[in-house]
Amino acid sequence: MEWFGDSGYWLSRLVFQRALAALYLVAFLAAANQFRALIGERGMLPVPEFVARVPWRQAPSVFRWHYSDRFFAAVAWGGVLLSAAMAAGAGDAVPLWTAMLMWAVLWAAYLSIVNVGQTWYAFGWESLLLEAGFLAVFLGNERTAPPVLLLWLLRWLLFRVEFGAGLIKMRGDHCWRDLTCLYYHHETQPMPSPLSWYFHHLPKPLHRVETAANHVAQLAVPIALFTPQPVASVAALVIVATQLWLVVSGNFAWLNWLTIVLALPAVSGTLAAGLLPLPDPPEFAAPPVWYEALVIAVAALVAVLSYWPARNLLSRAQAMNRSFNALHLVNTYGAFGSINRTRREVVVEGTDEPEVTPETVWRGYEFKGKPGEPRRRPPQVAPYHLRLDWLMWFAGISSAYARPWFLPFAERLLENDRATLKLLRSNPFPAQPPTYVRALVYEYRFTSRQERRETGAWWHRTLVGEFLPPVASARDESRT
Structure with a gap:
């Protein structure tokens, strides 16, 4: 099927996969360093007690079969090693099915951690990493051109992240509508950065401009992701720029970095090659039939599961950062629907x-x-x-x-x-x-x-x- 792959996005896929693996590494490293006190056998919210009272269907995890601190550490540090290998390009050095298996292991291992992490893992970026990681399983490697369907699914994910965040603000605190939320946000955000003090003391008119620009970036720009090139690439780069602004003004774990990573597959490699001295795309072999069938099946699955987050986006009672299934597939996102004044x-x-x-x-x-x-x-x-x-x-x-x-x-x-x-x-x-x-x-x-x-x-x-x-x-x- 000639429509199946688009070699023009080979470099976007490569950068996306390496960067996603790096974020997996950070996530597994944080889990390995912190789990004993939080959810370990003698932790504040121990995993054994949690799995004893919560049924499998609500929280599938390898720790259902066995839990010990030593086993958890092995899973977490194994995730660190595998994600480091993928960030170094191991997925492109093996056959397609092996690369898919490696991505699947990363996803299943982190899903197992999140599903027993309880309140310590109740953050939107956990589900976002899992959803992006699931799609990465089917994105292929250098043996095949990037599948067009997966590229569109990644844009759909990015759209939900940004558009959901924009809607929750407009439907929530009135300070987003009167453009005054940033009078308070830099000071009251969960974890200020070294530059937050300076951002807080920017002139109030500039804070209003920041807020208005945020609305444009989250409510208008994401729609342009579904337009032809080069407009889609420009929209993706605008999202990258606004996320970098958030990176320097606060500490939001890997949320902003992952949003930047999700924007990369929307950038056309052909367009980038016209502006930068980039190598020509490699010659890709025809994808195996089994791979084409699997990608089509995954696209159909995501289309079905998209009903619930799409309905949530249209609802006046919009929920933010919610998973509609225990596998954290096709979630809804959003942040800071209300802003603390103190x-x-x-x-x-x-x-x-x-x-x-x-x-x-x-x-x-x-x-x-x-x-x-x-x-x-x-x-x-x-x-x-x-x-x-x-x-x-x-x-x-x-x-x-x-x-x-x-x-x-x-x-x-x-x-x-x-x-x-x-x-x-x-x-x-x-x-x-x-x-x-x-x-x-x-x-x-x-x-x-x-x-x-x-x-x-x-x-x-x-x-x-x-x-x-x-x-x-x-x-x-x-x-x-």
């Missing part, structure tokens, strides 16, 4: 004194990414994902978000649990565990330019109240 942070402290009195000296735990010490500049974290830090942001919004895991977190601090302390930037009690741990809520705001010059602080904070009263370890419950 930032509340949960600050965790401990003391080694035997009794709590009004004179007790408390020392704070510092997290790797989230704000804590006011003089500490927000770090660059993305595309790496600090799961505990993100959940701490949600805890500052409402204690309900933290109810399942916060007390177990405090208990592990009282034990100086090694795996838990690895998730933190600093431990104020390296010699022996604290006798008590508590948590307070502070309202944070970025300092003004004058305050920054005078104090060197990036943040100013004001105590709001208590989040968790002082608790002692189980070894001395009488103290509480």
